[in-house]
Amino acid sequence: MPDHSGQKLAIVIVGSVDHGKSTLIGRLLHDTGSLPEGKFEALQAMSTKRGMPFEWAFALDAMQAERDQGITIDTARIRFATRKRDYIIIDAPGHREFLKNMVTGASAADAALLLVDAEEGVREQSRRHAYVLHLLGIRQVAVLVNKMDLVGFDADRFGKVAEAIRGNLNALDIEPTHIIPIAARDGDNLATKSQRMLWYQGPAVVDVLDEFHPRTRGIEAPLRLPVQDVYKFDQRRIIAGRIESGRLEAGQQILFSPSGKVVKIASVEAWNVPEPPTSAVAGAAVGITLDEQVFVERGEIISHVENPPVLTNVFRGKLFWLSKKPLEVGRSYTLKLATVEAPVVVEKIEKVIDTTDLGERQMERVERDEAAEVIFRSTRMLALDEYRSVPGTGRFVLVDDYLTVAAGLVSMEGYPDQRRQLAVKATNVHAVGHAVTREARTLRNGHAGGVLWLTGLSGAGKSTLALALERELFAKGWHVYVLDGDNVRSGLNRDLGFGPEDRAENIRRIGEVAALFADAGFLVVTSFISPYRTDRQRAREAAGERFREIYVKASLEACEARDPKGLYRKARSGAITDFTGIQAPYEEPEHPDVIVETDRQSEAECIEVLMNFVRQQFAI
Amino acid sequence: MSHLDELEAESVYVLREAFAKLERPAILWSLGKDSNVVLWLTRKAFFGHVPFPVMHVDTGKKFKEMYAFRDRYAKEWNLNFIREECPPVEMTDPTLPPAARSAARKTLGLKAALAKHQFTGLVAGIRRDEEAIRAKERYFSPRSEDGSWNLKDQPPEVFEQYMTSFPPGVHVRIHPLLHWTELDIWRYTKRENIPAIDLYFAKNGMRYRSLGDEDITKPVPSTASTIDEIIAELETTKVAERSGRAMDHEAEDSFERLRATGYL
Ligand SMILES: Nc1nc2c(ncn2[C@@H]2O[C@H](COP(=O)(O)OP(=O)(O)OP(=O)(O)O)[C@@H](O)[C@H]2O)c(=O)[nH]1
Ligand SMILES: [Mg+2]
Numbered sequence: 001m002p003d004h005s006g007q008k009l010a011i012v013i014v015g016s017v018d019h020g021k022s023t024l025i026g027r028l029l030h031d032t033g034s035l036p037e038g039k040f041e042a043l044q045a046m047s048t049k050r051g052m053p054f055e056w057a058f059a060l061d062a063m064q065a066e067r068d069q070g071i072t073i074d075t076a077r078i079r080f081a082t083r084k085r086d087y088i089i090i091d092a093p094g095h096r097e098f099l100k101n102m103v104t105g106a107s108a109a110d111a112a113l114l115l116v117d118a119e120e121g122v123r124e125q126s127r128r129h130a131y132v133l134h135l136l137g138i139r140q141v142a143v144l145v146n147k148m149d150l151v152g153f154d155a156d157r158f159g160k161v162a163e164a165i166r167g168n169l170n171a172l173d174i175e176p177t178h179i180i181p182i183a184a185r186d187g188d189n190l191a192t193k194s195q196r197m198l199w200y201q202g203p204a205v206v207d208v209l210d211e212f213h214p215r216t217r218g219i220e221a222p223l224r225l226p227v228q229d230v231y232k233f234d235q236r237r238i239i240a241g242r243i244e245s246g247r248l249e250a251g252q253q254i255l256f257s258p259s260g261k262v263v264k265i266a267s268v269e270a271w272n273v274p275e276p277p278t279s280a281v282a283g284a285a286v287g288i289t290l291d292e293q294v295f296v297e298r299g300e301i302i303s304h305v306e307n308p309p310v311l312t313n314v315f316r317g318k319l320f321w322l323s324k325k326p327l328e329v330g331r332s333y334t335l336k337l338a339t340v341e342a343p344v345v346v347e348k349i350e351k352v353i354d355t356t357d358l359g360e361r362q363m364e365r366v367e368r369d370e371a372a373e374v375i376f377r378s379t380r381m382l383a384l385d386e387y388r389s390v391p392g393t394g395r396f397v398l399v400d401d402y403l404t405v406a407a408g409l410v411s412m413e414g415y416p417d418q419r420r421q422l423a424v425k426a427t428n429v430h431a432v433g434h435a436v437t438r439e440a441r442t443l444r445n446g447h448a449g450g451v452l453w454l455t456g457l458s459g460a461g462k463s464t465l466a467l468a469l470e471r472e473l474f475a476k477g478w479h480v481y482v483l484d485g486d487n488v489r490s491g492l493n494r495d496l497g498f499g500p501e502d503r504a505e506n507i508r509r510i511g512e513v514a515a516l517f518a519d520a521g522f523l524v525v526t527s528f529i530s531p532y533r534t535d536r537q538r539a540r541e542a543a544g545e546r547f548r549e550i551y552v553k554a555s556l557e558a559c560e561a562r563d564p565k566g567l568y569r570k571a572r573s574g575a576i577t578d579f580t581g582i583q584a585p586y587e588e589p590e591h592p593d594v595i596v597e598t599d600r601q602s603e604a605e606c607i608e609v610l611m612n613f614v615r616q617q618f619a620i
Numbered sequence: 621m622s623h624l625d626e627l628e629a630e631s632v633y634v635l636r637e638a639f640a641k642l643e644r645p646a647i648l649w650s651l652g653k654d655s656n657v658v659l660w661l662t663r664k665a666f667f668g669h670v671p672f673p674v675m676h677v678d679t680g681k682k683f684k685e686m687y688a689f690r691d692r693y694a695k696e697w698n699l700n701f702i703r704e705e706c707p708p709v710e711m712t713d714p715t716l717p718p719a720a721r722s723a724a725r726k727t728l729g730l731k732a733a734l735a736k737h738q739f740t741g742l743v744a745g746i747r748r749d750e751e752a753i754r755a756k757e758r759y760f761s762p763r764s765e766d767g768s769w770n771l772k773d774q775p776p777e778v779f780e781q782y783m784t785s786f787p788p789g790v791h792v793r794i795h796p797l798l799h800w801t802e803l804d805i806w807r808y809t810k811r812e813n814i815p816a817i818d819l820y821f822a823k824n825g826m827r828y829r830s831l832g833d834e835d836i837t838k839p840v841p842s843t844a845s846t847i848d849e850i851i852a853e854l855e856t857t858k859v860a861e862r863s864g865r866a867m868d869h870e871a872e873d874s875f876e877r878l879r880a881t882g883y884l
Binding site: 008035036059060062063064065073074086100101228229234269270271281284285298336402 | 668748
């Protein structure tokens with residue numbers, strides 16, 4: 001008796017365009033008696049109407065456009081059963097234009113059949129599909145060398161193609177379970193062994209299917225239950241979600257991440273079941289109630305206390321890019337991982353991989369159909385897992401402008417779990433009576449707040465550097481803001497003139513405002529001549545340990561030669577008085593934290609110095 | 621987990637996503653076996669509650685048994701029930717074959733109902749195994765402003781992450797039963813004891829496998845008069861489920877044309 005009550009196995013059929021994927025499925029359905037009555041005649045009619053010989057592919061290629069062009073556009077799924085068990089067969093398009101549909105199909109598969117045309121051999125798109133399998137973590141792959149009729153059922157030709165594709169797969173760490181010569185259109189080696197290739201000793205396709213194993217959600221793995229929603233339809237407050245891995249039981253203590261709340265499961269809820277459940281396992285869509293009413297929301301991940309997910313605001317994604325618009329450093333996308341949705345910024349593209357030859361390059365962007373390893377930073381703490389330990393909470397998609405533009409897996413190699421840091425800080429939270437601490441802001445932002453106080457002569461390049469630095473940091477996801485004469489003089493300090501007292505007061509206020517910004521978690525870049533040490537010292541006192549003095553140095557001659565606003569000229573002519581460097585002194589910083597010399601270094605060099613300094617001083 | 625438990629969990633997950641992410645979703649209730657399972661799964665998902673309006677877009681040409689069923693269970697299941705009517709057949713595309721025009725009425729009715737209630741999502745009980753074009757559907761399938769389906773450029777659906785946000789004007793069809801087969805539906809109907817309309821059971825050697833408008837739906841030869849017998853019949857039959865639905869068979873492309881312009 002076949003066992004149709006157990007888990008279904010999903011198999012995706014991949015390979016280059018026209019290598020016979022849809023034909024294989026259509027013919028397999030026919031040869032196993034799975035086509036409904038009249039379907040064969042209908043296929044016949046469709047083929048005749050288009051003046052084609054019989055096309056098995058039309059069983060899958062249902063769109064008019066697909067039939068007219070003899071090409072699969074979108075992936076299709078059909079149910080199929082062997083004597084052993086139930087299958088979902090996923091047809092994938094081979095044409096490069098429809099790779100996103102192939103990824104859609106393949107992402108649902110437990111195993112894959114990779115087709116290669118015996119005559120054409122391994123094509124670029126065969127290798128690209130193999131890479132997608134590798135990236136999606138599909139490790140069970142059998143290769144079918146199709147259209148053996150076109151090469152006279154020649155064993156040598158088969159051997160050559162088999163060797164080539166085996167080499168490609170091995171480079172991706174995939175060992176094909178079998179390599180089978182077939183003629184899909186004629187049914188050779190599909191449901192039964194072919195009489196036309198007696199040199200082939202191995203199994204037929206159907207027997208190979210039955211050897212694959214389903215990729216199950218691990219029941220023995222650590223518990224992960226992403227919160228999908230919280231319901232209050234009646235007196236019960238039910239936390240709903242699907243268990244990605246592990247198991248839970250009423251009475252157990254659970255931890256919500258990233259919020260860190262710990263409570264007990266009061267009950268497991270269900271409707272219309274013979275007996276109310278007290279436990280649930282991976283795969284189940286459950287509801288639980290808690291013994292204590294805590295505030296939790298969609299996006300948190302429930303685990304046991306002793307085996308929680310990773311907490312981090314930075315992670316590496318090994319991804320496949322699906323969009324025509326390239327992925328770029330500094331751009332922001334919406335991350336969807338389990339039930340969480342959060343904006344993330346591309347901090348760095350570590351490498352771009354050409355999926356056809358596995359060549360790696362250093363690039364600033366990732367184009368469509370390319371794979372890449374990318375570092376993402378989120379402004380808020382994320383709970384997630386290494387894909388290899390818990391697949392369900394270790395894989396993600398990126399959304400841009402409503403559309404899914406990437407699918408990827410999480411790799412945390414080289415990045416620490418921030419949970420311990422948070423746990424220490426969390427004790428402080430109690431000490432200061434639940435106020436949001438500086439540490440908490442730092443963790444969420446991914447950097448500490450602080451003041452970069454740029455000082456230097458007029459024309460030394462403070463504003464230029466301040467604005468360039470702001471752009472750079474902002475693109476990398478930093479919370480950064482420039483305070484300069486323009487935005488301060490027009491509002492906050494509107495009441496101040498340019499006499500000595502007013503100038504001192506101007507700088508005092510700026511020092512205080514910068515300190516508040518720093519408290520709020522921002523990195524503030526101030527851009528003022530601020531010629532007096534005492535004034536700068538006061539600003540340092542306001543911001544405390546987060547204050548850094550940056551001396552933007554250039555000789556008076558150089559500044560005067562630049563004279564971007566014509567102020568030196570006016571000062572020399574006496575049209576303005578008390579001008580720093582001409583009539584009034586500029587007191588050089590005694591111990592600046594950084595000196596950039598704009599008359600000796602290029603702007604890019606200065607920015608590089610400043611970026612490195614900022615990362616080293618303020619990033620976590 | 622058993623096969624049926626897995627199917628159920630998948631559907632419950634989809635329904636909960638719809639509830640969590642969409643502003644104004646509604647369930648389409650065609651009164652047949654599939655949409656009854658959708659309602660049942662909704663109550664599973666929301667612990668006995670149906671937190672969506674349930675809409676029947678009425679062609680006025682259903683079997684009287686279907687209307688009786690509707691009126692009874694709308695009350696018994698405590699549904700927030702909405703009935704909307706379809707326009708006359710003269711308003712449909714005259715180039716379509718006759719039965720397809722009849723089906724197209726429903727598309728027009730659907731459009732009018734959408735505009736009236738401003739729904740942003742419609743839950744429909746279609747399955748991949750019913751029809752080859754439906755085998756290419758997504759769980760969350762966007763429809764443009766005029767209701768049309770761009771089947772040549774569907775959004776990726778990867779890692780059970782569905783398209784849940786849309787530009788203004790676009791609505792989405794949600795298909796929680798996409799991965800079920802006809803056999804699954806009956807096995808689940810039996811396990812859960814879900815009520816089914818009498819027309820599905822054989823009388824005088826005939827029964828309906830799929831219920832649509834009375835004038836374009838034909839019964840098929842069968843002796844299956846209980847759910848168990850239906851299950852046994854489906855385990856061996858080679859007759860396609862929708863073989864009794866005239867609109868599918870008038871021309872090779874009728875179903876695709878219907879769907880592309882907004883039919884379910
Ligand atoms: N001679 C020969 N032709 C075959 C065989 N299998 C498939 N074909 C033909 O190859 C052509 C392409 O087959 P399809 O099944 O549409 O190819 P596909 O891989 O599904 O193509 P895409 O989905 O568009 O990537 C059709 O004309 C088939 O009839 C075979 O075993 N021998
Ligand atoms: Mg194909």
